[in-house]
Amino acid sequence: MAQETVKITINGKEVVAPKGTLIIEAAAQAGVEIPHYCYHPHLSRPAVCRMCLVDVEGQRKLQPSCSTPVQPGQVIRTDSPKVQEAVREVLEFTLINHPLDCPVCDQAGECGLQNNYQDYGLYNTKFTLPKVHKAKVQKIGPTLTLDAERCILCSRCVRFTDEITKTHEMGIMQRGDHAEIQAVKEVNNPYSTNLADICPVGALTQNDFRFKVRVWYLKHQQSICPGCARGCNIVVDHYRGEAQRMRPRNNNAVNQSWMCDDGRLLYKAIRNEDRLNAPMLRKDGKRVAVTPSVAFSEALRLLEKHAKHTATQGSASVSNEDAFALARLLKMMQAPVASSLRESPVGWEDDALLRRADRTPNRNGVSAFSGTEEFAVRLKTATLALVIQEDALPERSLYPQLAGVIYVGTHDCPTARSADVVLPMAMWAEYEGSFTNFQGRVQRFLSVVSAPEGVVPLWQLASRWSEAFGGKRYASAAEVFRAMATEHPLFAKMTFDGLGEIGLCAPSADQSKEA
Amino acid sequence: MIVVPRPAYSLREKVYFWEIAKGLLVTFGHLVRNLWGAASRSRTIQTWEYPEEPRPYPQRVRLLHRLVKRPDGTPKCVACYMCATACPAVAIEIIAEPSPDDAIEKRPISFVIDELRCVMCGFCVEACPKDAIRMDSEVGDLMGTRREDFLFTLDRLLEMKPRAGAYLGDRELEAKRKAGLI
Numbered sequence: 263m264a265q266e267t268v269k270i271t272i273n274g275k276e277v278v279a280p281k282g283t284l285i286i287e288a289a290a291q292a293g294v295e296i297p298h299y300c301y302h303p304h305l306s307r308p309a310v311c312r313m314c315l316v317d318v319e320g321q322r323k324l325q326p327s328c329s330t331p332v333q334p335g336q337v338i339r340t341d342s343p344k345v346q347e348a349v350r351e352v353l354e355f356t357l358i359n360h361p362l363d364c365p366v367c368d369q370a371g372e373c374g375l376q377n378n379y380q381d382y383g384l385y386n387t388k389f390t391l392p393k394v395h396k397a398k399v400q401k402i403g404p405t406l407t408l409d410a411e412r413c414i415l416c417s418r419c420v421r422f423t424d425e426i427t428k429t430h431e432m433g434i435m436q437r438g439d440h441a442e443i444q445a446v447k448e449v450n451n452p453y454s455t456n457l458a459d460i461c462p463v464g465a466l467t468q469n470d471f472r473f474k475v476r477v478w479y480l481k482h483q484q485s486i487c488p489g490c491a492r493g494c495n496i497v498v499d500h501y502r503g504e505a506q507r508m509r510p511r512n513n514n515a516v517n518q519s520w521m522c523d524d525g526r527l528l529y530k531a532i533r534n535e536d537r538l539n540a541p542m543l544r545k546d547g548k549r550v551a552v553t554p555s556v557a558f559s560e561a562l563r564l565l566e567k568h569a570k571h572t573a574t575q576g577s578a579s580v581s582n583e584d585a586f587a588l589a590r591l592l593k594m595m596q597a598p599v600a601s602s603l604r605e606s607p608v609g610w611e612d613d614a615l616l617r618r619a620d621r622t623p624n625r626n627g628v629s630a631f632s633g634t635e636e637f638a639v640r641l642k643t644a645t646l647a648l649v650i651q652e653d654a655l656p657e658r659s660l661y662p663q664l665a666g667v668i669y670v671g672t673h674d675c676p677t678a679r680s681a682d683v684v685l686p687m688a689m690w691a692e693y694e695g696s697f698t699n700f701q702g703r704v705q706r707f708l709s710v711v712s713a714p715e716g717v718v719p720l721w722q723l724a725s726r727w728s729e730a731f732g733g734k735r736y737a738s739a740a741e742v743f744r745a746m747a748t749e750h751p752l753f754a755k756m757t758f759d760g761l762g763e764i765g766l767c768a769p770s771a772d773q774s775k776e777a
Numbered sequence: 778m779i780v781v782p783r784p785a786y787s788l789r790e791k792v793y794f795w796e797i798a799k800g801l802l803v804t805f806g807h808l809v810r811n812l813w814g815a816a817s818r819s820r821t822i823q824t825w826e827y828p829e830e831p832r833p834y835p836q837r838v839r840l841l842h843r844l845v846k847r848p849d850g851t852p853k854c855v856a857c858y859m860c861a862t863a864c865p866a867v868a869i870e871i872i873a874e875p876s877p878d879d880a881i882e883k884r885p886i887s888f889v890i891d892e893l894r895c896v897m898c899g900f901c902v903e904a905c906p907k908d909a910i911r912m913d914s915e916v917g918d919l920m921g922t923r924r925e926d927f928l929f930t931l932d933r934l935l936e937m938k939p940r941a942g943a944y945l946g947d948r949e950l951e952a953k954r955k956a957g958l959i
């Protein structure tokens with residue numbers, strides 16, 4: 263059934279919107295930005311801030327566009343002097359008791375007050391009475407700092423904890439100009455950091471990011487959280503070649519506007535002390551750092567020598583392209599395809615909001631290219647073990663027949679310590695590729711920072727090795743994706759660039775899991 | 778667009794021997810006067826014996842930076858990065874940390890100005906919302922043999938004293954003030 267639509271006019275421009283759309287949303291679709299604070303697409307609409315007032319022809323008073331649905335034939339103006347005057351006055355009122363902490367406020371640069379003040383500022387304050395002061399620098403939980411003075415009482419945080427996490431930590435106490443935002447209990451729910459994102463001002467800020475970088479220095483890159491099978495859409499903010507923070511990006515089918523607290527900290531693994539930065543070979547029982555080409559050729563020598571007798575442990579943390587290129591290499595070597603994947607660490611359960619018990623980002627995609635035989639079973643007869651990312655072979659001595667172990671991964675672990683060749687590979691933030699989440703949605707992540715010198719993604723290693731077995735070398739992730747799309751129905755009719763910002767779902771995927 | 782025509786050369790200028798002689802005359806004139814002036818120690822001399830003989834600074838001079846202290850000796854700076862953001866030479870590097878005093882909230886743990894990069898534009902002073910950085914220290918010239926000599930750290934910037942001496946034009950200003958002109 264075709265959706266009913268309504269024709270309206272916004273600032274003299276004709277706009278067609280589905281019936282029931284709010285004016286603020288219809289305007290946004292038409293490219294007209296209406297200033298707002300309390301409205302959030304994924305929360306209820308109390309219409310308390312009054313910033314979004316618009317002129318609707320035939321109505322005596324201005325209407326809040328965040329709670330007024332479009333009506334057929336409505337003529338709306340967002341730029342009339344009457345509206346501008348009203349918005350300026352609302353902003354003046356909002357700022358009466360605002361401390362203007364901008365120099366020490368982490369929100370400065372991405373603050374709703376600052377931004378709107380550029381457009382609607384009064385600049386000369388009329389207010390001469392002393393300001394009402396409220397509690398500052400309150401550590402209201404492990405992840406957040408609250409400054410009640412900066413709060414503009416939009417109630418977004420209250421609604422988030424009431425409606426989304428249902429943990430009810432935030433509340434507005436008192437009345438009039440003494441009304442104050444308070445945490446009534448410790449804010450330690452697993453989604454607490456989203457409060458810092460939705461707070462339009464600097465009242466709620468993240469402890470992890472506190473005073474780290476001024477936000478106007480940050481550069482942004484679209485990515486996917488590698489923390490669990492959900493694959494939340496994110497933006498990674500980086501500065502001077504280092505990831506500084508992760509923020510959720512809107513994708514209604516996956517994570518709405520949210521992400522979890524644990525996921526948000528995963529950028530830290532990119533540069534932690536366990537990170538493998540240089541290839542290593544084992545010589546006389548000791549590991550020595552070698553150049554990438556030496557390690558690469560040594561691994562290739564082993565692969566050629568043992569070809570068929572290689573047991574491979576795959577990983578559900580690598581991209582679709584990685585898994586595809588690896589499977590192709592193994593087929594050319596006539597070795598069994600990477601075996602089924604190990605269980606992910608326990609500790610999480612699927613919850614009602616986002617988190618999945620499966621803490622690997624790409625089990626769905628990787629299993630499309632996996633064999634069924636257990637790695638542990640294969641190991642009993644194999645003479646070479648190729649381990650990708652997982653700590654699958656911590657006790658090498660149990661397999662005396664093994665002539666060699668190659669470890670390709672991002673971080674050091676017992677398996678890496680007993681391997682003959684250790685080849686570091688690039689992490690999700692360091693190359694581009696795609697993950698397939700638990701819904702079967704193929705989502706693209708882009709390269710945020712550069713990998714350590716000489717470190718490349720797994721698909722590049724695999725495609726270069728496969729040259730020795732008569733395969734073609736891929737030049738880009740997009741090229742791998744193209745080959746993958748022709749070979750596997752999960753990626754049929756998709757292109758790498760076509761994945762866009764919010765990814766694509768294969769028709770065969772389980773649509774019922776879509777949020 | 779305004780086009781300013783080049784002045785045409787006269788024949789004498791085109792020949793240029795006469796013009797060169799004129800220039801040399803000025804040069805040698807200064808030389809002779811300096812020799813005589815140095816001997817008599819009078820102020821007809823054209824060159825300054827800098828730095829032994831300091832020049833008076835004009836009122837709007839920008840000297841090397843200093844950071845202002847609060848009454849208790851801690852830096853007034855709140856590490857807002859406004860100066861670093863405004864700096865066209867990317868000469869200022871700041872690292873911030875939470876201040877133990879909640880009323881101050883933020884303070885610099887490191888604040889380094891690379892005076893070799895600095896172009897003495899004064900934008901940092903203009904940008905500071907706390908009047909924490911000024912370019913009115915005692916030091917107007919700086920010598921060093923190593924790069925580190927020009928890296929002014931937080932401690933060094935806090936130790937810099939404000940300049941005490943008079944400025945060029947002070948007397949004229951004072952006279953105008955007395956006459957009620959300003």
Ligand code: SF4
Pocket residue numbers: 360361362363364365367368369370371373374375376412463464465
């Ligand atoms: S919330 Fe915004 S306006 Fe308020 S102090 Fe922070 S940056 Fe400034």
Ligand code: SF4
Pocket residue numbers: 412413414415416417418419420443460461462463465466
């Ligand atoms: S703390 Fe932020 S989100 Fe919560 S009511 Fe205040 S301004 Fe709104």
Ligand code: SF4
Pocket residue numbers: 860863864865866867868869890894895896897898899900901902
């Ligand atoms: S004077 Fe100009 S160049 Fe020098 S530190 Fe200040 S802003 Fe930068």
Ligand code: SF4
Pocket residue numbers: 853854855856857858859860861871904905906907908909910
């Ligand atoms: S602008 Fe002033 S307060 Fe801000 S960092 Fe620079 S010196 Fe410190």
Ligand code: FES
Pocket residue numbers: 297298299300301308309310311312313314315326327328329
């Ligand atoms: S956004 Fe409409 S009233 Fe707040």
